[in-house]
Amino acid sequence: MTNPVCPETGAPMYRGVRPMTLTYKGKSITFDMPGWYCDQSEESIHTGEDMKVSDRMLNLLKARSEGLLEPEEIRRIRKKLHLSQEAAGLLIGGGPRAFQKYESGDLLPSRAVSSALVLLDHDPEALSVLKAHSKAA
Template sequence: MEKHPETMISERGRELRRGVRPLTVTYKGVSKTVEMPGWYPDQSDDDDDAVFTGSDLDVSDAALRELKELVDRIPRPETVRRIREKLGLSQRRASALLGGGPNAFQKYESAEAEPSQAMGILLFLLDRHPELVEEVRLPLAS
């Protein structure tokens, strides 16, 4: 028996329909409410059976990254890219100058990996004071 593409059956046998509902994402006591796509039961007050598939989770993941940037100073992929481009660095050059391994910035910008908090603080510092990138480029004096 085929299911209609606009409905799904939950594990508890409830019929779910495709929709969008508010979802609050909380990280270390800071919250953000997003419009979360997913499969929901008809009764709007009971989202316990909700199912999120595929790209649905991109919405909550993006909200979590925003909160981590705000709370822990761990920059989002688009923030890393913006700062790197502001500094006039390629991904490889940024990795060589600032650390993290040869493909670090490619991974940060594609959300494959999250920069450390220390890297985040360095990037935010360089964002405010891009002239300091010259200090990184110069060999360290002994």
């Protein structure tokens, strides 16, 4: 993308990051938001890739507010269970691509998936119950 022009001032805009704060249910998170910024106004333009940053941060904030597992915890538990992302999605829930999305922060896990992972983190041997159940289905 060539440098866009500020819609408010007509000045050139430049790539950079600026702090952004999101609030959800009384909790806030501040992070560096990439985008095109105007030095003469508060205007900004964000690409689809830029918006992934804010979407992931909003999902992180929602996970914290709702008591769901965060992406790093999901990855840690899955690796502790020696499961690939695809196998975890098929055994625990969400489908073959779900854990890729949970671990990148692109998708919030359901309460059921989050609870199942908490239980499996506490008792990894219980994974054998899920494996036996999926073979029976």
